[in-house]
Every structure is written in C-alpha cells, then in structure tokens.
Amino acid sequence: MVDTAPIGKEELRRIRTSPLWDELDEPARQAVLALLAMETDDEQAFLNELQHVRHQHASVRRLLRKYQAGRGTNERGVPVQAQAQPEQGTAEPAAPEGPAAAAPLADRYLNLCLTWPISQRVVARDWLLGAGAHYQLRLDIGEFNQESLLQGSARPLPGDALPHVDGGGQGDWLQINVLSEDFLVPDRRHAMFLPLDGHAYVCPCPPGSRHVCRPEHRGKYVWIPVTAPDGPRFEASVRVTVSYRGNLLQSATVLAPVAEREVPTGGALRGEVDFTLTAGFLGLDELPSRDAAIRISRGSDGALLVDVEGGDRPVSTFWLTEAQIEGALSRARAVLTDVHATRAVPPEKPGDEGIPPRDRLGPDNGKGPEEFRHDLWRLAAVGWDLLHLLAPVPAQRAALRDRLREPATIQICRQQGQPLMFPWALVYDIPVDTGDSPVFCEAGLEQARHGDGAGRACRDSARHTRNTVCPYGFWGFRHAIEQPTSRMDRGTLPLRAGRGLGEPRVTVGRALTLPRPDLTEQHMNRLRQQFGVGNVRDCDSRTTLLDELFRAGQDCVYFYCHGRSQKDAADRTGATALEIGHGQLVRPADISARMTGTADVTATKGWQDWEENAPLVFLNGCHTADDTPGTWLTFVDVFSSLGASGVIGTEISVGQNFASEVAQSFWRHFLEGLTVGESLHRVRAELLGKGNLLGLAYTAYCCADLRLSRP
Numbered sequence: 001m002v003d004t005a006p007i008g009k010e011e012l013r014r015i016r017t018s019p020l021w022d023e024l025d026e027p028a029r030q031a032v033l034a035l036l037a038m039e040t041d042d043e044q045a046f047l048n049e050l051q052h053v054r055h056q057h058a059s060v061r062r063l064l065r066k067y068q069a070g071r072g073t074n075e076r077g078v079p080v081q082a083q084a085q086p087e088q089g090t091a092e093p094a095a096p097e098g099p100a101a102a103a104p105l106a107d108r109y110l111n112l113c114l115t116w117p118i119s120q121r122v123v124a125r126d127w128l129l130g131a132g133a134h135y136q137l138r139l140d141i142g143e144f145n146q147e148s149l150l151q152g153s154a155r156p157l158p159g160d161a162l163p164h165v166d167g168g169g170q171g172d173w174l175q176i177n178v179l180s181e182d183f184l185v186p187d188r189r190h191a192m193f194l195p196l197d198g199h200a201y202v203c204p205c206p207p208g209s210r211h212v213c214r215p216e217h218r219g220k221y222v223w224i225p226v227t228a229p230d231g232p233r234f235e236a237s238v239r240v241t242v243s244y245r246g247n248l249l250q251s252a253t254v255l256a257p258v259a260e261r262e263v264p265t266g267g268a269l270r271g272e273v274d275f276t277l278t279a280g281f282l283g284l285d286e287l288p289s290r291d292a293a294i295r296i297s298r299g300s301d302g303a304l305l306v307d308v309e310g311g312d313r314p315v316s317t318f319w320l321t322e323a324q325i326e327g328a329l330s331r332a333r334a335v336l337t338d339v340h341a342t343r344a345v346p347p348e349k350p351g352d353e354g355i356p357p358r359d360r361l362g363p364d365n366g367k368g369p370e371e372f373r374h375d376l377w378r379l380a381a382v383g384w385d386l387l388h389l390l391a392p393v394p395a396q397r398a399a400l401r402d403r404l405r406e407p408a409t410i411q412i413c414r415q416q417g418q419p420l421m422f423p424w425a426l427v428y429d430i431p432v433d434t435g436d437s438p439v440f441c442e443a444g445l446e447q448a449r450h451g452d453g454a455g456r457a458c459r460d461s462a463r464h465t466r467n468t469v470c471p472y473g474f475w476g477f478r479h480a481i482e483q484p485t486s487r488m489d490r491g492t493l494p495l496r497a498g499r500g501l502g503e504p505r506v507t508v509g510r511a512l513t514l515p516r517p518d519l520t521e522q523h524m525n526r527l528r529q530q531f532g533v534g535n536v537r538d539c540d541s542r543t544t545l546l547d548e549l550f551r552a553g554q555d556c557v558y559f560y561c562h563g564r565s566q567k568d569a570a571d572r573t574g575a576t577a578l579e580i581g582h583g584q585l586v587r588p589a590d591i592s593a594r595m596t597g598t599a600d601v602t603a604t605k606g607w608q609d610w611e612e613n614a615p616l617v618f619l620n621g622c623h624t625a626d627d628t629p630g631t632w633l634t635f636v637d638v639f640s641s642l643g644a645s646g647v648i649g650t651e652i653s654v655g656q657n658f659a660s661e662v663a664q665s666f667w668r669h670f671l672e673g674l675t676v677g678e679s680l681h682r683v684r685a686e687l688l689g690k691g692n693l694l695g696l697a698y699t700a701y702c703c704a705d706l707r708l709s710r711p
Helices: 009-016 019-023 026-037 043-056 058-070 322-340 369-390 394-403 442-450 517-531 542-549 588-596 601-613 635-642 656-671 676-688
Strands: 109-115 134-142 171-179 189-195 222-227 233-244 247-259 270-276 292-298 304-310 313-320 409-414 480-482 506-510 536-539 556-560 562-568 571-580 584-586 616-620 646-650 698-701
Touching: 009 019, 009 026, 009 058, 019 058, 026 043, 026 058, 043 058, 109 233, 109 247, 134 171, 134 189, 134 233, 171 222, 189 222, 233 292, 247 292, 247 409, 322 369, 369 394, 480 676, 506 517, 506 542, 506 571, 517 536, 517 556, 517 656, 536 542, 542 584, 542 588, 556 656, 588 635, 616 635, 616 656, 635 646, 646 676, 656 676, 676 698
Parallel strands: 292 409, 409 480, 506 536, 506 556, 556 616, 616 646
Antiparallel strands: 109 134, 134 222, 171 189, 171 233, 233 247, 247 270, 292 304, 304 313, 562 571, 571 584, 646 698
C-alpha cells in the first residue's frame, strides 16, 4: 500500500541526495531546486508549491509515487511494523539506543570463529593452535556475535540493497570462499542464502534456484574444515571472501599463531575485515555481475598476496615480493616509454648537452604499420610475463584463459592500505616464446585499424596459437578492468559523478612550465568548448588550486601538469607530487591536511561537498599513478578518501600533445553519457586505430560503470 502522507521539505532534500534524483529531467530538477530554495516556514505554502511542481512535471509525479510506495518499508523492502501506541495514562516506552534506533531491522554481520571439530566449542582468542591439528572455521551472517574474531572491524553485510531476485524474490544467494597457503582447506566454494531479514542459512537447494527445503533442513553455519600447518608459525592466515555475482562484497583475514602443540595461553587469535566494496553494502542492486575478481592483501611475511577468482572456484593464489612487483612494473613501464619516445642520453662530460628524448609518435600521435607491429611484439612479451605472475601454473593460466576468453569485466579489489598498482591492462594471455618469430593476426590488426571501439574480441581468436600477436590478446583492449577503492567508512560505491545540475563544471590545475605553451592554450580552449566557457575553473597556481578544490560545486577535477617523484635520503622511493604553475608542488599530504583541518570552516564545507557530489578526478601528467611498494601515500587514496567517485592516472611519462588528445577524447565520450569504462575503451580504440598502444598507459580507479550524473 502506498503511503500518501505529504512530503515535507526535509524529505525532499533527502530525495535530492538519493539515486532517485537521477530519474528527473532537467526542467524538473530546476523546479525542485527552486522549491527547496524558497524561504518560508509556512508548511502549507510549501506543500501548495510542491503540488504545483508535481502537476507541471511528469517525472516529479513518477518520482514522488515511487518514493511514497517505499514508505513504510526499510531499505530491504520489508514492511516495518507500526509500533504499538502506549495506553492512555501509561508512560511511553524508552527510546531504543544504539543501532536499533536507526533502523527497524538490525544490521547483519559476517562472523568468524575457530572451533574444535568434535565438540564444536569455540577456540579462545588466547589459545595457541597445534601444528597439524584439525579445526573448523565456523562462518555465519546475522547479528554480531561477541565470539567472532572480527570484533572491532566488522561492517554490516549488504542485505539492505541487494536486488532480492533469488529464491522467488525472498533473498539473495551469496558465495563464500576460503583460501590459505598456511592451513589446509577444501578447494570448493560454499553457498549461503541471505533472506530479506534475519539470519542467513545454508540448505541443500542448488545455489541460484528456488527453495524447496523445509526450515528443519536449514543450518545456521557454514563449517569449513581447516588443518593447521605442520610446523610452528608466528602467524598462519586464512582468507574469507563473500561475493555476490562476481562482486567481492567483503573480505576478511584470520591470523593464528601455531605452536608444536596446543597451548591454552600465549596465543593471539584475531581477524580483520580488510575490504568492503561499499560501506554498509549499499547500492549493490545497481551493480552488474562481474566475470572475475582479483583480491590483493598483505601476507604475514610482508609480501603481497593475490587471489584470482573466477566462475565457481579460485583460479590461482600466489605471493608477490616487492622485488617481483618492482621488476614487473619497471620492465612494463620501460617498454611503454620506449614505445612513446627515445631515451635521453646524458652528457658524457661537463659542458656537453647530451641528447634529449625524441618523440616516436607522429603529429597525429600515430605510428606506421611496421613500427606498430614491432611495438605489439615487444609489449606482448612483457604482457605474457605479467600473466605468469598472476597464474604461475599452466593449469591456472588455462583456467583463467577459459574464464576470460570472451570480453569480460574484471574487478580488482585492493585491501585497504595496500599500495600495489599493477599494470593489469598490459596482461597478455596468448603464449609468447621470444625465441621464435611472431605470427601477426591479420584479422585482429584489420579490426583494430577501424578505431571505432565497436568490438573487443578478435573475430579470428579461435586460430590464436603460440606467438600469435593480436591487439585483443591484451586485457586492456578486450576487457573492462575496474579497480574500486575499499570504502570501509565512506558510503556507497559511486556509480554517478558530479552534482547532476545543469552543465557540469571542471576545475583545472595546470602547470605553466610545459614545453609547448601553444598546445596548452589550444587544450584549454578545447576544454572550454567541451564544458562551456563559464564551467572551466582555470587554476595556474598552488594557492588558487587548493582553494578551488574545497569550494562547492565540483563535478570533475582535471590536472594537466608534470608529476614529480620526490626522492630524498629518508624516502627510498619518493612520493609523487603534482607541479602546478611555475614549479609549485602539491603533495597528497597537502590535500590530506586540508581535509583534517576542522578549524577551517570553508575547507570543512568543501570536503562535505565532495562527499555529496563525488567528482571524477583525472590526473593527466607524468607518473601520477605509478605507485611502488614503498609509496607512503597516493593521490588515488587521498582523493578517494576526500569523496571522489574515481581517479584516472597515467602509468608513464607522456608527451604533451598525446596527453591533450587522450583527455579531450575521454571528456568528449564521458560528457556524452558513456561510462568511465566505455570512455576509456573508446580512447584506447581510437589510438589503436592509429597504431598507438599507449592508451594502455591510463588506469581508472573506480567502478567501470561510473558515469556523469546529468540529464
């Protein structure tokens, strides 16, 4: 039943910041904004004006009907029972405290415990596990259990906004996966059904099907047998992931010390939720399914741990040391840089000028057919090495290839605080033996020459064998790769960028030291044509930029500048800084300092504006997203913490003419309504049509389906 009670100004303000706002056309939005700006305390006058707006705009009528239809239900679509009114003459019941006061239905959490297999008693946190001993990992989803090892880091599970299309519309099937290199765990994925309300359960029904089981056939827990390592360990780890249709909703790690034999004291069992796709798991009903997920976390020995999941089970799990990561990144970026320009030759003796780098690209940023083939072969060899890092065993590579044979969407989930920025777009999954000659796929080359972005898969892929060189062997040309940052405490995963009001605005931070001022002026004029003259905020000094970043009304933020890696004796790797104006540097920490300055009212308001509007940030400079394991703070993480919906950055140094073309092409597609993933694919395809592979040098850290919020 639809609740037809009048909608007040505060409710209308909440609608303004909700996804329902995107359903209004532009005239309707302007009418509602004018109504919200009306200064009156007369509630009846406000309702009269709202009724007038409602009659004038059909989209407002549809929106308000949808909003009123959802009244009386919680976010899960479950009716909320009316509270009983106290009898006359009795005191009203005390208001509930804590989370129950905020939501009629309690949040549900992932709970993890270690138990003994026979008694099923919970192993206490201070217990030392025994080498080779058998245990069970007990997993459930429901109200928070004080015995859970995740106490202190637990986050609500996503029941509030899942689409509820499973089990005849009664809930959602979740997939549970348990991985470990220390413990012996079964190689299988577990299913659990999350109903609209109450505790999740396991049952004998096939995952994805309707339920034919009876309540007495259902269990509260998933029990996973685990066997401790054969010898003592300072900390042995087990990783648990909860997924919905390929989206990694939440992951957690359990750490356990292991001794020669069980000891009731001296241990420190603990667990931690280390990735959350959205805080409170809101907005998942809008997320499309994902074909593969790659989870990156930090192992107990400091190495990075990478889990590749696809289909019904993990594809591979492997460790990457800092040396491996640095080596892979260095080689990949070196080849990309060589594709772009010749290397500079330093002077042999004082007084010599040396030889500056020379751009290998033509005036149109293209290359000839022979150079293009040479670049493809060199980059394919690097990409095949990258695939070896992801899937070291032939069976793993075969499984990954089968899963990702057709164009897919791959989700990269980076544990909060982990600095790995891997060149996923360069991964090449056709076997390469550099000792033999390449065999170029003429069908793929012909398809790439069109440059229209219409196709992702080579029409002759069935004939690809060892040493076949085809552009669509690269993940970046065949797949959409999304890298959303963990949003443990920052609201929903953004699918819309900007305010959604009229024409979008862009704040531009630019350097005045770029080698071609004429190209800079042409580029700025082009941006003014794309966004509108009055919608480009041009900031060519550090002070102007930092002030402008924290003013209201951000839709997009764009940096057209140098990126400088600052190295000193105390910092082995150096952190990237952006060079604005005449050599003025902006570091990630400078932006972070403004976020935490509570005394600055303007900055605080600007930060809140970022969280509400979620602008997209484009770092179009040299080395602006090239994190190494030692990078202590990144622009990607800082802007995400500020509230950005996504960050796009370059992996290598890029020439000014090339950088201008990429940005202009991206903004054109993005402003036309394409998603970030689609826009970036179009940019790469256009460059590929000119024999240029450098579109693979741009990386987007956001949901691939992020689009501009505008009519």
